[in-house]
Amino acid sequence: MAIVEIVLGSVLASFFQVLFDKLASLGLSNAQREGAPPFSGISTDLLNNWRKTLDTINAVLDDAEDRQLSSNCLVKLWLDDVRDLAYDMEDLLDVLALQATQVKSGAKSSTSRGRINWKFSCFGQDKSSRSNLNPCLLVSETEVQEINGRLEDIVIRKDRLSLRENVVGKSYYTNQKLPSTSLPETQFFGRKKEEAQILERLVSEVENSDATLSIVPIVGMGGVGKTALAQRLYNDARVKSYFETRAWVCVSDVFDVFDITKTILRSITGLSCEGEDLNGLQVKLKDSLSGKKFLVVLDDVWNENYGKWTDFLKPFEAGAKGSKIIVTTRNLPVVSIRGASPYHLEQLSLDNSTQILKE
Structure with missing residues (x-):
C-alpha cells in the first residue's frame, strides 16, 4: 500500500x-x-x-x-x-x-x-x-x-x-480497482478498538426503536483500511451466529440498483436470477429476507442520490429487527442521506503503519 x-x-x-x-x-x-x-x-x-x-x-x-x-x-x-x-x-x-x-x-x-x-x-x-x-x-x-x-x-x-x-462517482482509480471479496486479509494490524466498537453496534439493538433496519457507515480516506475492517467484522464468529444470512457486494464506482440487488439475491439464494427485471429481483429478495435478521455489506459506495437509495432499500425493510447494512465510503454525504451515524476511521498509528511497511 x-x-x-x-x-x-x-x-x-x-x-x-x-x-x-x-x-x-x-x-x-x-x-x-x-x-x-x-x-x-x-x-x-x-x-x-x-x-x-x-x-x-x-x-x-x-x-x-x-x-x-x-x-x-x-x-x-x-x-x-x-x-x-x-x-x-x-x-x-x-x-x-x-x-x-x-x-x-x-x-x-x-x-x-x-x-x-x-x-x-x-x-x-x-x-x-x-x-x-x-x-x-x-x-x-x-x-x-x-x-x-x-x-x-x-x-x-x-x-x-x-x-x-x-x-464523487466513477473515477480512474475505482475503475481500475479489483472487486473486493468478503474474505479477510491474512495480515491485519491495529484497529482492535475500532473492531470491538463497531462489532458492538452490529450485534446490539437500539433501545426504544421500532426501526427494522440499521445502517452502519464506516467513513474514512482512501486506503485507510475500511474494507479490511469490514471483512474482519463480516467473518467474525459473533456476527455469523447473530445474523441468519449475510451478503457482500463491492459497489465501487457505479451505484446500479439492478446489479447490486441481483448480486445480493444470488449470494443469499444461490440462484442466477437471469431474465428477471428489477421488480422481480426485489420481490424475490424481499421474500428471501422476510422475518430474517440479515447483514449486508456495501463496500466502497459513492452514491449520494436519495432516489437511488430509496429504490434500493425497499426489499430490506422486510427483514427482522436488528438487521444491519454496513456501508464503507470516503464520502460523508453518502451516509447522511439515511440519517445514519457514521463511524469515522482515522489513520493508523505510526507503530502500526511502520509494521505494515515492514511486512
Whole structure:
C-alpha cells in the first residue's frame, strides 16, 4: 500500500483550508483600509485570484489522489509540486500577515501624532515607512511573481493530465480497482478498538426503536483500511451466529440498483436470477429476507442520490429487527442521506503503519 501517497492527498485537502483562511484574513485586512493602500503590500484582487486558483486545484485533489495510486508517476509529481507550492505560499502569507500587523501598528502610532503616511506601494514602502519595518518581513515583487508563475504552471499541467473536478462517482482509480471479496486479509494490524466498537453496534439493538433496519457507515480516506475492517467484522464468529444470512457486494464506482440487488439475491439464494427485471429481483429478495435478521455489506459506495437509495432499500425493510447494512465510503454525504451515524476511521498509528511497511 502506498501509504505516503494516500496520506498526501488528505493532508493537502486539509492544508488548502489553512491557506484559504490566511487569504481571507489578509483580504479582510485590506478591505478595512477603506481606499488606502493594502496592509499586506498585495492587492485584494491578487489575493482573490490566488483564492480562485487554489479552489480550482483543490477541486481535483480527490481525482489526483485516486490516479496516483494506479502508479501514474506524472500525477504523483504534480501532487508533489502542489504540496511544495502550498508550503511556500503559506510561508509567504505568514510574512505578509506579520508585515500587515507592523504597518497597522505604525499607522495607529502616526494617527496619534496626527501624521498619517499612506505612501505604501504595492510591493514596498517609501523610505520613511520602510525604516519602521523589519527588513526580513518585506515581500519582494519577484517572490509574488514566482508564486503566480507556479500557480499558472500547476493549472496548465492539471488540464494536460485531464484531472477532473469534484469526483464523487466513477473515477480512474475505482475503475481500475479489483472487486473486493468478503474474505479477510491474512495480515491485519491495529484497529482492535475500532473492531470491538463497531462489532458492538452490529450485534446490539437500539433501545426504544421500532426501526427494522440499521445502517452502519464506516467513513474514512482512501486506503485507510475500511474494507479490511469490514471483512474482519463480516467473518467474525459473533456476527455469523447473530445474523441468519449475510451478503457482500463491492459497489465501487457505479451505484446500479439492478446489479447490486441481483448480486445480493444470488449470494443469499444461490440462484442466477437471469431474465428477471428489477421488480422481480426485489420481490424475490424481499421474500428471501422476510422475518430474517440479515447483514449486508456495501463496500466502497459513492452514491449520494436519495432516489437511488430509496429504490434500493425497499426489499430490506422486510427483514427482522436488528438487521444491519454496513456501508464503507470516503464520502460523508453518502451516509447522511439515511440519517445514519457514521463511524469515522482515522489513520493508523505510526507503530502500526511502520509494521505494515515492514511486512
